[in-house]
Amino acid sequence: MRAPLGLRAALISLLLCIGLLCVWQVGTARVGATVKLDPDYARLMGITVTQGKSAMPGPADVGAKIWQHLKDPFYDRGTNDKGIGIQLLYSIARVLTGYLLAIAAAVPIGFVIGMSPLMARALNPFIQVLKPISPLAWMPLALYTIKDSSLSAIFVIFICSVWPMLLNTAFGVASVRREWLNVAKTLEMSPARTALRVILPAAAPTILTGMRISIGIAWLVIVAAEMLVGGTGIGYFVWNEWNNLSITNVIVAILCIGFVGMLLDQLMAGLLRLVTYAD
């Protein structure tokens, strides 16, 4: 008799996790050779030099740090020192603003492109040129023209999350089955009603797939954008801790970024399941 698939998978995941942690622990626990130092000199140096400790923290250090952050995620000790919870909220707010704006732009334009082969051809060159531009390449231009760094970050989120949604919407709309459209025509439905009652539900799974890809990209980009403009957000947190060469805090931030990214993705996956239909 075999255990259910889910249980077996969970077991393997757990073993992998323990294995990784062991490798990590062994890799960082080694204490390097230390030379005998003059105590006066040693007092001025860091522990990497004086105790030969690896600059890379072990899992226990990171665990302790995570606990410390979780205990007090919302502290505010001035403009440049806020808790990791506040930073994450700043980032999420930026991502959602840029992302919602992108939805507002991408879905209608995608509809137009999907329904009109003429517009599809006319807009295609623009989309093809703009799509592959790295979001951070927009940053100097945005800072210069928008003249506001947080709006610039939102703009960068917008510009990079708009393309997958736009293309997926256009594709979804264009590939709605001809028969369904013909039925709508026979029933003399108005174009607006056809769009809302026939095309939208039919294309919804494709549109949501595009939205799921986009939220992933938006979350990837926000960290880089915030590292560049600074101020607030999880990207700024990573940069600030890099500045202090605190690998422990950087790892904590990486884990947080991964966790929030996963949550956002799961949220979109849940929505996608709601609109999926069997053909």
Place this chain on the structure above:
Amino acid sequence: MSFESRLHADAGLAAKTCSCGRHSSQAVHSAAHASQEQRLDRMIEAAVVRAILPDDRTRRALFAKLGAATALAAISQFFPLRGATEVFAQTAPPEKQDLKVGFIPITCATPIIMAHPMGFYAKHKLNVEVVKTAGWAVIRDKTLNGEYDAAHMLSPMPIAMTLGVGSTAIPYTMPAVENINGQAITLAIKHKEKTDPKGWKGFKFAVPFDYSMHNYLLRYFLAEHGLDPDRDVQIRAIPPPEMVANLRAGNIDGFLAPDPVNQRAVYDGVAFIHTLSKEIWDRHPCCAFAASKEFITANPNTYAALLKSIIEATAFAARPENRKQIAEAIAPANYLNQPVTVVEQVLTGRFADGLGNVKNVPDRIDFDPFPWESFAVWIMTQMKRWGQIKGEVNYASIAKEVFLATDTTKLMLEAGLKPPSTTSKTFVVMGKEFDPTQPEAYIASFAIKRAS
């Protein structure tokens, strides 16, 4: 020590003896201030006269012929001298109280940063938010777009911005230098045998920004040792926080960087300090407090209050006995985000050099707000020497326009400090005298240069 600040760590600001606390009685205080005001008037008159009659011989001839009083009266016919002297005398409330000032987390920014936790801004009724910023290009753009009212910059940046090199041309001003000295050439520990710069061919160096004293000092240093900084080595701009990580990874062999980066690299055991920048040019300027011309003309009172806070903070930082206390105030995550020992080693000048020695150099970093116009001229000669600017350069007038030495003089007097009586001076860089009146001859005297 050239400054005497009335601010002492222990003394409160409340008057004990006279209204400012520096004089034995109110009468002595009034007398001192009256003479200070007269001196101020004279200095401003002198500055105006110099501006109107820039040629020394003409001016002297005119004054000899008419007598000083008549000449001044004649000049004040078409230039209201009273107006000019009164701009700073007034103590009107600032037009704008909530300000944002950007900084890069390095010890050069000490006065700008410490003025926040230590209350120098609050004393002048300003509510300043000091905002940590990721890099020089970002701080420049955020100041250009008005998000920051003023900012910590590298002293060549306001000149570059005014000239329009590397960005659009915007009239910029630099009313105060932050720190002097305080930089170092730091090499990766694997090069500890290569102490002679002649053996550095093929090295990859980092400097914080193209328009930085670091870039010019490193180029100068290498060229003096016979290395062409463009052909024999590679120099790239890397933001200070990323320097140690890059050095550790072996991407660069060394850097001429601001502190605490140098000391941090030593602290982490990856580098040693080869040359302190004071050994290249003692008392060289580095970072600066800068604001756009638009800001200072639209908000003269705010500007005066802000500059006064900075000047007082700088004077406070110049006193060695205050340095430990400052290190503790600016090391936390809200400001520099560095271990206190690292910041303390930089500020007190008692530091580990990375090779096992403890060194004691009290003026490793020092603070002096005075923006000597000759500093600006030197910076422009190096910009031209390395091809960043080309053609005719009006050294003296740009220096005067950007480095607001006269404003600093006035406010230093008001803050009870002793400013120098001239705005230009000669100095020595690696044994070579620099004469600010002969910039072109200076450039021509170098064997290694890009300018033709």
